[in-house]
Amino acid sequence: MKRQIFAWILLIGFLLLICNILFIGFYREVSAFIYIIIAVSFFIFNMRSKRKQ
Numbered sequence: 001m002k003r004q005i006f007a008w009i010l011l012i013g014f015l016l017l018i019c020n021i022l023f024i025g026f027y028r029e030v031s032a033f034i035y036i037i038i039a040v041s042f043f044i045f046n047m048r049s050k051r052k053q
Contacts, residue, residue, distance in 0.1 A: 014038065017031055017034060017035055017038075018035070021035060
């Protein structure tokens with residue numbers, strides 16, 4: 001249950017981050033940098049889980 005709540009919070013935050021980059025523009029450079037960090041970490045952790053299988 002805690003993992004589902006955490007996943008929903010991350011999803012909402014990610015969607016808000018995308019909306020900020022595309023439409024709002026508040027600290028656009030910082031938001032884009034955070035987006036890149038999230039994307040790279042997703043690919044790194046995704047590749048690790050595929051190697052374990």
